[in-house]
Amino acid sequence: MSTLVFIHGWSVTNTATYGQMPQRLQQQAAAQGLSLALRDIWLSEYVSFDDAVTMADLVRAFDHALRDLHLLEPSVACITHSTGGPIVREWLRAQRDKPGSFSTIRLTHLVMLAPANFGSALAQLGKGVISRIKAWFNGVEPGQRILDWLQLGSPESLSLNLDRIHSADPASRGQFLFVLIGDRPDRSLYDHLNSYTGEDGSDGVVRLAAANLNAQHAVLSTQAGRGNLVDPLSLFLSRGPRCAFKLLAGIAHSGEDHGILASAAPATIDAIVRCLAVRSPADYAAVCDAFAQENAARDADKVELEPAGPFAPRVHIHDPRSLLILRLTDEAGEPLTGAGFLLTAGPQASPDLLPPGFLIDRQANPRQRSTVSLFLNYALLAGDARVPDPRNPRKTLRDAVIAHRPYGANVQPVDLTGLVHHALASTAPGEDLLTALGPHQTTVLDVVLPRKIHEGLFRLTQHLAPEDFRHLPPGDVIG
Structure with missing residues (x-):
């Protein structure tokens, strides 16, 4: 298969963050007949903890790093964690919109582990608070410009995601995107000063819905009326291309024991290998269907009983x-x-x-x-x-x-x-x-x-004598 590039998340400072994932993935891939040698695997080392760094800077630097590989076969597959997913997606958009400025290396597979595609609720808390959350950072202050991108509802993230919703399906051109995310936080990493780290419906950092690229753009709008006391709003809905999305039971965002990347759990490895085995739009549709069925089974078994020492377990309904x-x-x-x-x-x-x-x-x-x-x-x-x-x-x-x-x-x-x-x-x-x-x-x-x-905003008059128009009636609504 093509070269495989691992891309870590935000504010990582050591490639130890990948844990045993590359080696175990190579072993599992070989066992299932995928040709993936260790020499085909590259690990990223990028700097996101500098306040001057922007998402566009990382995209340009990523493109340059890919060019330096001097690939014999000009295609790559990527496995990303957290912020790594949006970086590669921004690179794909830059490739399309600025073909003369970016490489022509083709991405075949993008397997995103817990990607912050629509951002994270934690990002708004500010550098000082976030840097205390040991599940996310390791001794450095987070970069403010990347933090701005990751805030929920940021203009930059919405621009990227609305572009996807209103664009053609990448699977139709042989480019396959996958989102894998754990279904709950690692309770041992809970920060008592910040409830978001233990929030149900998230993996402790990224909400499941914010990772998923199966998204919609809805518009509530109305035609301007002349005398309506209440304007009626009609709903217009656009759905984005289908994306393979899988929930991984018992997996969290970070941590060596339960983190989706560092723990290299068998369920995570198996799901990644299934993604990398996709070779056609028909294969991709089959994986989408299978993941949807597995998610439905997970949703049916949604009660978690969290041990609480000598007390009754805490009940979580997922x-x-x-x-x-x-x-x-x-x-x-x-x-x-x-x-x-x-x-x-x-x-x-x-x-x-x-x-x-x-x-x-x-x-x-x-x-x-x-x-x-x-x-x-x-x-x-x-x-x-x-x-x-x-x-x-x-x-x-x-x-x-x-x-x-x-x-x-x-x-x-x-x-x-x-x-x-x-x-x-x-x-x-x-x-x-x-x-x-x-x-x-x-x-x-x-x-x-x-x-x-109102028509009183701009009038024409034939009264040539001086006239004060500061208090004239506003008149009817235009249109």
């Missing part, structure tokens, strides 16, 4: 979650800073019908305050069967949950009056936001309101 990245703007692209966004449920469009516990977390992007990431419990919104206690199936951990569809939204701008203003808006009857969500998936939702411009 429901599928969804990440909703919300952007509020108007038709001119102006951010609707301060606007209220309220989810509703049922034909009555009432927020009181939303299931308790459906909203797990929310973060506003610090550089784009009108971009907010909502972490939602998909199972509670979609409805879920009774969850029995595995210790005694007659006992119930959670009663059955009934969905209260359709789910909608109300938007309340702060500027409801003036020569230029915005109006209240609500999803139109018949629209259901649940259709835009998916289990373990991310949806980018753009809410676009019309600008209400």
